[in-house]
Amino acid sequence: MILRHFGTIRGQILAIVAGSSVLTFLLFLLLLFIPGGPPSPPWPWQTTYRVAGVVQMLRATPVDQRARLLDSTQGLGLGIKLVPAATAVPCAGSSLNARDLQTALQAELGQGQPVSAHACGADERPAIQVLVPMGDSTLEVRTARIEHEPPRLSFPFFGALLFLCVGVTALSAWAAWRVVRPLRRLSDQAEAFGRDIVVAPIQEEGPLEIRRAAHAFNLMQERITASIEGRTRMLAAVSHDLRTPLTRMRLQLETDRKEISREKLIRDISLLQTMVSSALAYLSSSSQTEKKEWLDLGALLSTLCDDYEDAGAHIAYEGPLHLPFLCRPEAIQRVMCNLIDNALGFAAHVTVNATVEDGVITVEVADDGPGIAPERLKDVIEPFFRLDPSRSDRPGSVGLGLSIVNDIVQAHNGTLTLSNRVPHGLIARLVFC
Template sequence: MRRFFSTTLGQILAIIACASTVTFSLFIALLFWPGGPPTPGWPWQPTFRIGSIVRVLEQTPEAARARTAEMLHQPGINLHMTDAPATCLTHTLDIEDLQRALDNEVGDHTAGISVGSCNAEDPNSDIQVLVRLHRDDRVVLEARTQRIGPEPPRITFPLFAALLFTLVGVAALSAWAVALVVRPLQRLSDKADAFGREIALAPLAEEGPLEIRRAARAFNLMQERITQSITNRTRMLAAISHDLRTPLTRMRLQLDTNVSDTMRDKLRKDIDLMQTMVSSALAFLSTGSSDEHREWLDLAALIATLCDEYAEGGAVIRYEGPGHVRFFCRPDAMQRVLENLIDNALRYGETVVVVVSIRDETILIDVSDDGPGIPEAQLRDVLEPFVRLDPARGGQPGNVGLGLAIVRDIVRAHGGELMLMNRRPCGLTARILFSQFTSGEPHH
């Protein structure tokens, strides 16, 4: 029980129960408070009778009031005029009801009304009503009456049942409403606990209030990113351990059998190969975690400069596009993207064309080659880490299948998208789309 009330649902239900109990207690107290509502039926008959008598006496000459009062005797009400009344001071709830009812009924026709009982043992058997008239407040009308019939209960079964039903209904509906809010939180808690034991889990349903839906969406994104990160690193370790085994074996055999100059050159090549694979893996692991700040960059100038550098090295490459394209990005990361795409195109093709265009506030960068292309069914697969194609575009020394994955992650970090498309009759185009509104600084 203590554990239940330590939960959100238990605490909210406890608050509702306490509030309902206080409301019920206040309602009962109001029924018995002297200023509360009068008991239906009791004060109104004597109130109307005494009220009608007061109105008549108010219009009667002073000399005739005493005789008129004696003539107005009614069953249960004795009347007489007096200038020296003995005020009775005993009060009950019924007497308070009669006092309040008379004030409302004839208070404007009198100079004051006093109601009390002269019988302390049985107050309701002798109730005194003193009324001071406006025109002569030295002489008062004294009316004697009594409480007729048994006193009805102030709390009847229908009233108690209605109040109890209201409280139970409010508590039940509140519990139901709270459960709707708490249930998604409970699922989120269970999912987070299960995620600590098992990485591959189905996404959490995004339901409930806005704040809970946002929390569920954030949890799903976190789960997806963590799962993808762990999967990529596991695959990376498997790929590197497999690819490093071959050059290490060759190096061991060469060292055991021969240390000639020719063998030294082969060893250097194997070392370079291992260095390339390790560098690619480290570059992939550092993608997205760079502390480089974004700044405005002339994207067209960067691409044109890279194309000139590759052309000076003997590559057949050209740039087509505007002279200036302003883009808000991380310059070093963007240069890595372009270099990876150009290196990939030059590896499998002889001629490379880089085209930049702007369409509807979107920057398009196309890097095209005239190589063998990629089978349509594998265009999306090659964007995943450690995916290598055989034989035309795979199997290259030092290639661990991370180049395009690195490019895709950097492009996504800039709010863009990377797509691969085959050309006709041959070749491949790597297209990057950047939205200037999502990738640049906020527009004012």
């Protein structure tokens, strides 16, 4: 159970914080005890202040009165005397206490004052000799034999250190909870989304990285849900429309007629092929597997219009003959063919116009057909929407042409808008930024 807890993010964060707090506590105690560590109060500061005070008073006292001043400063474990500079002989020993006292005196008297401290004696606790030059004389101070005092480890000290460790651990636990809670919600939501596609978006909270992950997950849910719903509707629509030609073909084959209408079978087969091709085109319109490359859009539109005109359609192109456009060529050609086919299906004359201004390319496919009711202009772009499903002038249509166009245009950072012409007709406008 404990190992499982430490396998979580919260457990690992708490383990790191707790381990670092304990290590800091032990390291702090170690620094207080090891030799060479910082001087522990009160040593050497009390002795330092006494010696520094004597030195400062001697400097301010006339030479003939210094001996009387020294007599009044004897005691308290210090032996103080003035000796001629030539007869001042430093002790040969050295100790940690001597070095601590010399460092403290230099800090108190100033770095320009030559001060030296030496250990006198070879035993474990030698006395300390301090030599301070003062003109022709040298102030010699001898301390009693002292012992390096241990740190004063009292309850307030341990209480403060313990409070620090507990406070850091508590704040770290709260921070870990703040991080883990949105992650747990995200994982629960992902698991629920695997069982039920229709799931409400999760709340975007927590640190910036987790909010970004939650936002990306919500977008993924929306896209997957929309994709599944679209394909479900497509299968339902195609399945419904396939029944009519399949039923007719089966009736022809099951009747006792000796002669089967070959033309009717071919027409129904063509109808089935058209429906399947439309469905496959819709499924592949958002794949974006085709690489982008430069295309002469003006030449493409001019060539398409010429081909349709050669086939007997009344169509004309107006615009530049050379119009460079970075796109997916096959997808853009499919867009233009769908728009032209839709226009020619309901109109006698079609005009294709292309313009470019400030890097924005606009392509319009205008016809003189009946147009579309204003309240239905946005509906016809939706998948499987047909204004009149019962009409037979365009067999095989499942309402996917404009949906395919819209998906491809959006993949090229463009927009598709439909508007009615005056007095009649429809304009399909593509704008690529």
